[in-house]
Structures are given as structure tokens and as C-alpha cells.
Amino acid sequence: MAIIDVENLAKSYGDVHAVRGIDFHVEQGEIFALLGPNGAGKSTTVEILEGHRARTSGSVSVLGYDPTERDRAYRERIGIVLQETAVEDQLSVKEAIDIYGSMYPKHRATGELIEIVGLEAKTDARIKTLSGGQRRRLELALGIVGDPDLIFLDEPTTGFDPSARRQAWTIVENLASLGKTILLTTHYMDEAQHLANRVAVMADGLIVAEGTPESLGDRQSKKTVITFVAVGVSTDSLGLADVSTGDNGRIVISSDEPTRDLHTITGWAISAGVELTDLSVTRPSLEDVYLELTGSNDE
Amino acid sequence: MSDRQSNVALLGTQVGYQNKVFFRTPIAAFFTIFFPLMIFVVFSLVFGNQYIEELGVTTAQYFAPAMAVFAAVSASYTNIATTTAYQRDMGILKRIRGTPLPASVYMGGKIVSAVLIAALSVVIMMGIGILFYGVEVYARTLPAAIVTFLIGVGTFSALGLLVAALVPTGESATAVTNATLLPLAFISGVFLPPSDDAPVWLETVANIFPLKHFVEPFSTAFNPTYTGSGWNWASLTYLLAWGIGATILATRLFKWEPSTGSGSRRRRRRATEPS
Incomplete structure (x- = not known):
């Protein structure tokens, strides 16, 4: 399950x-x-x-x-590690882990946890004296104190x-x-x-x-992007699945089989008698994939 | 699960933890324990611990229990409302909410801790009164005084939680508790003995709110001219009604997450962090 x-x-x-x-x-x-x-x-x-x-x-x-x-x-x-550190500043590292540990039926030994997150030197230090990175490690310790x-x-x-x-x-x-x-x-x-x-x-x-x-x-980089500009013709007769028309009549085609699809496209262009202006074939990088998927390339 | 700690054991841990946090917050400890004590000592010095004819008591005999109640209300109402709201601002309540700790045990820990801190303040106050200012305590009224104290602190703890439930931030909790407690303390006989010259409507206002129903029976128990055993059932019932009402409302309205205002402030800060 x-x-x-x-x-x-x-x-x-x-x-x-x-x-x-x-x-x-x-x-x-x-x-x-x-x-x-x-x-x-x-x-x-x-x-x-x-x-x-x-x-x-x-x-x-x-x-x-x-x-x-x-x-x-x-x-x-379950164990939860929050985005923001939220523990009472007045407690020491050890006290905080002890208190949160007491809430769980099976909990990890405080000393062992402090070791896992590498806060041995800060065991008895008040939380308010911890640096940002140390707080985050304490946060991790508190997230796993209940052996989730x-x-x-x-x-x-x-x-x-x-x-x-x-x-x-x-x-x-x-x-x-x-x-x-x-x-x-x-x-x-x-x-x-x-x-x-x-x-x-x-x-x-x-x-x-x-x-x-x-x-x-x-999987994503297999999707090769073929783009071109073809003025005054409809792409309906192209017979490809993933076809869209962008700004200025630019045709954008995502392809899993670029060799075959290019063949289809050029054949279609010749028989329709149009020139494929500005034809390009690109394989996006991983970063491009992510940016495209998440739409953050608009920013 | 069998090795789950009992709620009583968990409550004990929570009380210890709340006490620790309280005593390691000097400002809270100062305003709860020493500030009322200071007022008591100053009053006793300023008024020379005279005998107050109309009340039949000395200044110290009047103000020791009155300021003890003020300290008890600070420990419960003010302290619970502000610390709870500040803990919510910081995300501590959200963290607690994600653990298996039952909410009732967490809140119970706060209330029991408030009762203990209040009891400590009252004992210090009455102790100094007895040792240095000739304050008298009567065995006859002591049981009623203790029960009045417990019901009073319980009620004001619930009211503290209600304030925490209603206000958006810790700062507003501080403002609301001060703005409610201080005026009520003046008209309910905490800072000033009740006076016949005060307008009737003022007394009516004081009677509506719970503070007077805490101070009056508690102070009466330390009045040498009083001959009863100190049980003021009407006031105790009235206090309990406020306490139960506050508990029901606080339970319904309580929020565990920081208010959206402070949350979005945090998100903005995060968004501007270099990554």
C-alpha cells in the first residue's frame, strides 16, 4: 500500500x-x-x-x-520540518528536544539526535544564541524526534x-x-x-x-521543439498532434520523433508550396524544461 | 500505542516547560511577581499603614490580598494572552499543532503553570505582608480564600486564552490585556478601596466584569471585622460562568497559525532573499 x-x-x-x-x-x-x-x-x-x-x-x-x-x-x-524556525528561544537545545520528544511514544535519544544534526557543541546553549543554520538543524532534529x-x-x-x-x-x-x-x-x-x-x-x-x-x-528533452513561420497557410492538413500557432504566425511543434516529423513538415511545405521561414529545431536543456513547465521563464 | 505517555505525565512536562519559559523571560516575571509587590510596598509606605476607619482594616491588610489578586490575574490573564499570541506569531503553536500532543494538554499546561505562578506571587505577597506589615490570615476563611483563588485564576486563564484567540498578534494582546485589566482594577477595588462617592453606573460596570467578583470575596476573607467563613457563592458562580463562557468561545475561535498579515510579511521577506 x-x-x-x-x-x-x-x-x-x-x-x-x-x-x-x-x-x-x-x-x-x-x-x-x-x-x-x-x-x-x-x-x-x-x-x-x-x-x-x-x-x-x-x-x-x-x-x-x-x-x-x-x-x-x-x-x-509523522515528522514535520517547517519553513520557519519556531521554538522558544528561552530553552536550550537539549531541553527543546527533550520536551518535544516526550510527546511521542517512541522517540529518539536526545544525545543521538544532537549528534545526527551535528549540534554537540550547542547541547546546553540557549536557542536564542544559535545561528540561522544551527536553528535549521535543530528544526530537523525536532522533525525526527518522534522517530517518524x-x-x-x-x-x-x-x-x-x-x-x-x-x-x-x-x-x-x-x-x-x-x-x-x-x-x-x-x-x-x-x-x-x-x-x-x-x-x-x-x-x-x-x-x-x-x-x-x-x-x-x-522524457522532456525528447520533446524536440520545431518552429518556423509559414505565412498564409493552414496547418490543419499537416496531420501532427502537437501544433500551436504563436505570435506573428510562428508555428510551434513539440515532437517526440523529430526526424519523422520534420520529414512530414517539409513534405507538407513542398506540396503546399510554402517556404518554411526561420526554421529551427531545438532540444531544451533540463533547466529550460523546468522553467517551461513551471512558467517561470516569463519573469 | 502502549508506550504513549499518560496525559497526566505529559501535563507535568508541559507545566515544567511553561514555567521554565516564564522564569526565563525576565520582563514577564517582573511584571507578574515584583510589580504588584512593589505597588503593595509603596502603598503601605505612602499611607503609613494606617487604620482605614470605613473598612475596619489597615492599609496593608487591605492591599495585600487586593494586590495578590492583581498578581494572580497578571499571571493568568495577561501572561497567557500575551505569551500565547506571541507564540502563535513565531509559529510555535503551529509546530505544537503538528505533534501528537493533545491541544487540551497544551492549554492545560499553560493554565496549571499560571495557577502555580499565581500561587507563588500570592504566597510572596501575603508572606511579606505578614512578616513586615502585620497582615493577618484567618484559618476560618482560608479554605474559601483558596477556592476563590483557584476559581479566579482558572477563569482569568480562560479569558487570557480568549483574548489570544481574538487578537491577531502578540502586540495587540498586550494592548488589549492592559486596556481591559487596568481600568477594571481601578473600579473593582484593586488599586483603590471601594468608595461610596463613586457614581452608581461605575459600580454597575464593575459588577458586570469578573474582576470585582474575584477581588471582593478574596479580600473579604482577610477582613478582621468579617465573621463569616468567606464563601461568596454568588461571586464564585458568576466567576465560573465567565470562565466557562470564555473556554467555550476560546475553543471555537482559537487559531494556531500566525495571522495572514504577519505570514505574508514573512513570505515577502523570503521572496527577497537571494537564492
């Missing part, structure tokens, strides 16, 4: 449709990334799974529970410098090696590629692509 089962999930705030009908499934032991720009609906989706928000429609099952029921047994089995089966990581490295990012990645990889299932949100392509077994790209409240990081890139 899948750990996470999401079907046709939607969430609206009045007229604002944050999530507009998405499906995905996460299996035991997977690191699944929701990748997308700010405002794509990732955090809303994760917060619905965490039980922080109610969905507008669709069905959600996580570890066999409906998160909106806010079942205590469900929350005993499923961990939610909401943009775990946003605002990190490159070395802190590497450290955080190592921690996540260590968690995964313990057999934990991890749902990660990120707006960094390289983070999803580095950590995740499977990625769903979100844009504007929808999942626009899904697959392993490799296949996601490969």
Missing part, C-alpha cells in the same frame, strides 16, 4: 485556486519531491497532508489516515549557503537510508535532482510533470 495517496486534490481560498486537482502516490522508503516555484501550490499541498489545512475536494490518505481527522496516532507517525515513518520537509534549505545545503542534504540522505519515507518540497531543481527518487513538478496548482529526476529530464 502506498504511504501517500492523493487523488484529485484541490484547495481554494475564495476565488484563489491554490491547488487545482492533483494526483500522486508515494511508496514506502521513497524520497518524493514536489518541485516548483513559489506560489505553485507545494506548501498548500504539504500542509493539507500534515493536517494543518482542510482540502476543498479530492481524497487524501497518508499512512492509511485522513489527515483532516487530526488523529493522534497519525501525528505520532514519514517526514515532511518543507523547503529544507531555503536561505542556506552552499555548504549548509550540502550538510542538510547529507542529513536527509541519512534519514532515507534508515528506510524513512520523505516528502520534500523545494524550488531548487538541483535539490530535487540530488535527493529525490521521484519528482512531481508543480506549477500554478497543477502537477505538470512527474517521474524520476532522470526520466523527467530525458
Whole structure:
């Protein structure tokens, strides 16, 4: 049985449709990334799974529970790492981990956790004296203090410098090696590629692509883009599926089989007696794919 | 699960944690414990601890229980409302909400902690009164005084949670608690003994709100001219009604997440961060 089962999930705030009908499934032991720009609906989706928000429609099952029921047994089995650090500054690192650990039936030893996140030197330091990166590591420790089966990581490295990012990645990889299932949100392509077994790209409240990081890139880069300008003719007789007409009469064709499709196009042009002005054939890079999928190349 | 801690054990941990946070916040500890004590000492010095003819008590005998109630209300109402709202601003409540800790245990921890801090303030206040200002305590009225104290602190804790539920931010919680508590303290006999010269409507206002129903029975229990056992059932029932009403409303209206205003401020900050 899948750990996470999401079907046709939607969430609206009045007229604002944050999530507009998405499906995905996460299996035991997977690191699944929701990748997308700010405002794509990732955090809303994760917060619905965490039980922080109610969905507008669709069905959600996580570890066999409906998160909106806010079942205590469900929350005993998940760990949440929030975007913003939120622990009382007045406590020490050890005290905070002890207090949060007491809430879970099976919890990790405080000393062991402090070691996992590398805060040994700060064990008895008040949280207010921690640096931003140390706070984030404490945050990770608090997210896994209950020895959860499923961990939610909401943009775990946003605002990190490159070395802190590497450290955080190592921690996540260590968690995964313990057999934990991890749902990660990120707006960094390289983070999803580095950590995740499977990625769903979100844009504007929808999942626009899904697959392993490799296949996601490969599958998409197989879609070669053929463009040209052909004035005064209809492309209806072309017989190709993915044809659109852009500005200035530019024809844009996405193709899985560019050699064949080019042949078709040139044959069509010759028989119609038109010249294919400005003909180009391009294979988009991985970054292009992401930007195109998420629509952030408009910015 | 079998190794889940009992709610009683969890409550104990929560109370310890809330106490720790309180005593490590010097400003809260100062305003709750030392500020009322200071007022009491200053009043006793300024008025020379005279015998007040109309009330049949000395200044200290009147103000020790009155300021003890003020301290108890600061520990419960003011302290719970502001810390809870500030914790929500910082996202701590949201974090708690994501753990298996039952909301009732978390709130219970806050209330029990407030009762303990209030009890400590009252004991310090009455102790200094007894030691240095000749304040008397009567065994006959002590049970009623203790029960009045518990119901009073419980009610004002619930009101503190209600304020936290209603206001958007920690700053507004501070403003609302001060703006409600201080005027009521003046007209309810906390800072000034009740006077016959005050207009009737003012007394009516004081009677509507719960503070007077806490101060009056509690102070009466320390009045040497009073001969009863101190049980003021009408005031206790009235306090309880306020407490239950506040609990019901607070439970319904409570929000665990930072208000959208401060949330969007955070998002803006995030959006401008270099990535």
C-alpha cells in the first residue's frame, strides 16, 4: 500500500485556486519531491497532508489516515520540518528536544539526535544564541524526534549557503537510508535532482510533470521543439498532434520523433508550396524544461 | 500505542516547560511577581499603614490580598494572552499543532503553570505582608480564600486564552490585556478601596466584569471585622460562568497559525532573499 495517496486534490481560498486537482502516490522508503516555484501550490499541498489545512475536494490518505481527522496516532507517525524556525528561544537545545520528544511514544535519544544534526557543541546553549543554520538543524532534529515513518520537509534549505545545503542534504540522505519515507518540497531543481527518487513538478496548482529526476529530464528533452513561420497557410492538413500557432504566425511543434516529423513538415511545405521561414529545431536543456513547465521563464 | 505517555505525565512536562519559559523571560516575571509587590510596598509606605476607619482594616491588610489578586490575574490573564499570541506569531503553536500532543494538554499546561505562578506571587505577597506589615490570615476563611483563588485564576486563564484567540498578534494582546485589566482594577477595588462617592453606573460596570467578583470575596476573607467563613457563592458562580463562557468561545475561535498579515510579511521577506 502506498504511504501517500492523493487523488484529485484541490484547495481554494475564495476565488484563489491554490491547488487545482492533483494526483500522486508515494511508496514506502521513497524520497518524493514536489518541485516548483513559489506560489505553485507545494506548501498548500504539504500542509493539507500534515493536517494543518482542510482540502476543498479530492481524497487524501497518508499512512492509511485522513489527515483532516487530526488523529493522534497519525501525528505520532509523522515528522514535520517547517519553513520557519519556531521554538522558544528561552530553552536550550537539549531541553527543546527533550520536551518535544516526550510527546511521542517512541522517540529518539536526545544525545543521538544532537549528534545526527551535528549540534554537540550547542547541547546546553540557549536557542536564542544559535545561528540561522544551527536553528535549521535543530528544526530537523525536532522533525525526527518522534522517530517518524514519514517526514515532511518543507523547503529544507531555503536561505542556506552552499555548504549548509550540502550538510542538510547529507542529513536527509541519512534519514532515507534508515528506510524513512520523505516528502520534500523545494524550488531548487538541483535539490530535487540530488535527493529525490521521484519528482512531481508543480506549477500554478497543477502537477505538470512527474517521474524520476532522470526520466523527467530525458522524457522532456525528447520533446524536440520545431518552429518556423509559414505565412498564409493552414496547418490543419499537416496531420501532427502537437501544433500551436504563436505570435506573428510562428508555428510551434513539440515532437517526440523529430526526424519523422520534420520529414512530414517539409513534405507538407513542398506540396503546399510554402517556404518554411526561420526554421529551427531545438532540444531544451533540463533547466529550460523546468522553467517551461513551471512558467517561470516569463519573469 | 502502549508506550504513549499518560496525559497526566505529559501535563507535568508541559507545566515544567511553561514555567521554565516564564522564569526565563525576565520582563514577564517582573511584571507578574515584583510589580504588584512593589505597588503593595509603596502603598503601605505612602499611607503609613494606617487604620482605614470605613473598612475596619489597615492599609496593608487591605492591599495585600487586593494586590495578590492583581498578581494572580497578571499571571493568568495577561501572561497567557500575551505569551500565547506571541507564540502563535513565531509559529510555535503551529509546530505544537503538528505533534501528537493533545491541544487540551497544551492549554492545560499553560493554565496549571499560571495557577502555580499565581500561587507563588500570592504566597510572596501575603508572606511579606505578614512578616513586615502585620497582615493577618484567618484559618476560618482560608479554605474559601483558596477556592476563590483557584476559581479566579482558572477563569482569568480562560479569558487570557480568549483574548489570544481574538487578537491577531502578540502586540495587540498586550494592548488589549492592559486596556481591559487596568481600568477594571481601578473600579473593582484593586488599586483603590471601594468608595461610596463613586457614581452608581461605575459600580454597575464593575459588577458586570469578573474582576470585582474575584477581588471582593478574596479580600473579604482577610477582613478582621468579617465573621463569616468567606464563601461568596454568588461571586464564585458568576466567576465560573465567565470562565466557562470564555473556554467555550476560546475553543471555537482559537487559531494556531500566525495571522495572514504577519505570514505574508514573512513570505515577502523570503521572496527577497537571494537564492
